[in-house]
Amino acid sequence: MPESDDASLQSTPFTEPPTQPAEASSPPVGQSLSELLDLPEGLRAIVQVVLRHQQVTLADIAAQLQQPIAQISPGLDQLVRQGLLHQVTLDNQCYYQLGSLIRKPRNLADQIWEQLK
């Protein structure tokens, strides 16, 4: 099972919803789903299993894709490094979930946003 090198990720509690922007906070940072379109097919298939099931183990992904674990593992590691997926540990079991996917803010002159408030 691949290990995350970021200890803080592993302590994320199972039930905690993804962090959401507090009122009037700075914009969220993370990846865009559009990166999904640029991924090679094998990696994209992995992200999609996670998208559809929210929180899955390596074994779940392998079963869904009907591929051996050894074949999926390197791709999973790469997706975690890219930030598209996160690892969380619960009851000594490692789960994968989506990384911080965000709808990126639009750039528009401040005065225009002010007018739209």
Add this chain to the structure above:
Amino acid sequence: MSKIVSIHSFRGGTGKSNITANVAAAIAQMGKRVGIVDTDIQSPGIHALFGFDEGRIQHSLNDYLWGRCAIKDTAYDVSTILKAGFLAKGKVYLIPSSLKVGEIARILREGYNVDLLNLGFKELIESLNLDYLFIDTHPGINEETLLSIAISDQLLIILRPDRQDFQGTAVAVDIARKLQVPQLFLVVNRALAAYDFEALRDRIQATYNTPVAGILPNSDDVMQLASSDVFYLRYPNHPFSQVIGSIAQQLVRH
């Protein structure tokens, strides 16, 4: 097993919201529990077909995305639109997007966490015990659209018989294939009576290598209703409604 059905088109104004509301209502009339989420955050509209205006929307999808309420607080039971005989089992829930300029602008300006939207869909299916979750989308490609396509079990891509739509549809079909949508259908809307519908179907199916679930006629009656009601429920025997019924049946059959 619940199913997620997304309705998309590459260009705007193709009839997505009208087709979503009508097909969803037709499936609810079969006794299914159906939710409809308006993810067209930039230009919401489907609420109008259920008699909603800004004043009636207390909590919107936007409120959920900003953490102001739970997703289930944004779901409105609009089942009373169903014909009396069908009310017992079938259910329709609407999850509207905000019509307030400031709310729309804020989503565009600040962005939001897309995984929250994904979680929201799942929570809706579970808490409302839905058989179908319909996702009405913004035209073109954006974050909401990509998510809805990536997680949908069935995707309807709407096009009009128009060269711009034909070209844009090729892009939409390409994305749907990349994202491996299990069941992909095309729906042609606003076909003129003068067309040979069968020839049109053959040509489109061959061009995109994708089944055409239905060809909806351009209809003055639909236009006259002007998105103020669900046409299928009001005029169930109309040719437009018959095609809607057939599309609904194909979705349920698969």
